[in-house]
Amino acid sequence: MAAARTAKPVAYATNYSQVRHDGLAVELTEAGVPVLDGTVPALLAARHLLDHRDFRNRATDPPPEIKSHRNWRTRLAAGPLDEADALGLLSDYGIATLPTTVVESADAAARAAKEFGFPAVCKTAMPEIHHKTEQGGVKLGLGDEAAVRAAYEDLAHRLGPRVLVTRMAQAGVELALGFTRDPQFGPVIMVAAGGTLVELLRDARHALAPFGPAAARRMLESLSMARLFAGMRGSAPVNIDAATHAIARFSVLAAELGDLIAECDVNPLIVSATGAVAVDALLITLDQAKGPKA
Numbered sequence: 001m002a003a004a005r006t007a008k009p010v011a012y013a014t015n016y017s018q019v020r021h022d023g024l025a026v027e028l029t030e031a032g033v034p035v036l037d038g039t040v041p042a043l044l045a046a047r048h049l050l051d052h053r054d055f056r057n058r059a060t061d062p063p064p065e066i067k068s069h070r071n072w073r074t075r076l077a078a079g080p081l082d083e084a085d086a087l088g089l090l091s092d093y094g095i096a097t098l099p100t101t102v103v104e105s106a107d108a109a110a111r112a113a114k115e116f117g118f119p120a121v122c123k124t125a126m127p128e129i130h131h132k133t134e135q136g137g138v139k140l141g142l143g144d145e146a147a148v149r150a151a152y153e154d155l156a157h158r159l160g161p162r163v164l165v166t167r168m169a170q171a172g173v174e175l176a177l178g179f180t181r182d183p184q185f186g187p188v189i190m191v192a193a194g195g196t197l198v199e200l201l202r203d204a205r206h207a208l209a210p211f212g213p214a215a216a217r218r219m220l221e222s223l224s225m226a227r228l229f230a231g232m233r234g235s236a237p238v239n240i241d242a243a244t245h246a247i248a249r250f251s252v253l254a255a256e257l258g259d260l261i262a263e264c265d266v267n268p269l270i271v272s273a274t275g276a277v278a279v280d281a282l283l284i285t286l287d288q289a290k291g292p293k294a
Helices: 022-030 039-056 072-078 083-092 106-116 145-158 197-201 213-221 224-230 240-260 286-290
Strands: 101-103 120-124 138-142 163-167 173-182 186-193 204-208 261-271 276-278 281-285
Touching: 072 083, 072 240, 083 240, 083 281, 101 106, 106 120, 106 145, 106 163, 120 145, 138 145, 145 163, 173 224, 173 240, 186 213, 186 240, 204 213, 213 224, 213 240, 240 261, 240 276, 261 286, 281 286
Parallel strands: none
Antiparallel strands: 101 163, 120 138, 120 163, 173 186, 173 261, 186 204, 261 276, 261 281
């Protein structure tokens, strides 16, 4: 057999119509020769082989070196983190965030909003509420102290007294970041169209963590919504470099702390002409996901 006389990889591809060759396919497979059964699978295999070649020949793209200022492994093992903690974690890994604070009174909310600047945002910070929008837990575009006080009173009455106060972010293209831990490959990063589009468009790309800005750029540029980065209908082009660095840093966070985290999502990461800022973050620790101990 030719496959036994060469060190080169050998595979057989079938191209047939109304021909049965099950016995030949089994014989070749048992002899250690892969059989690509059909024209389409054979062409896909060739495409994947070329993709693998390009992957191995890609330019060096080291992940960013990050020195965290806090011992997040200890903090993650200590108990649940709320959104303010999650945003603090992102900030410590070099991902831009807005100034935030958690308050428990309308007066404190008004003072914080005045300090951060208007228009302001109030969001429930009750630790058991993970998906705030679905429960009416987010108040946007609050233009003055009176609006902030009213928003706080409504959130506290319906959902609980802990409320996160921040300011409105600059408008831009919205992305969603997240990661899951694959039992075989480790942390897998997702980059997708963000905001309310994340579930509607299902426009997402995935990569193994950690990686550098070049890999992040390839992910962004392969999204269907990538045309938005160049600006549309008079909007300015966004700072895609800021987005790639934020995504690369997020991948380092996942690689270093992913064994303690069950879920981490940033939605949205708003990318504008001036940069990329994480506006909303959800973090569920592994112990939190397992539930209370018996």
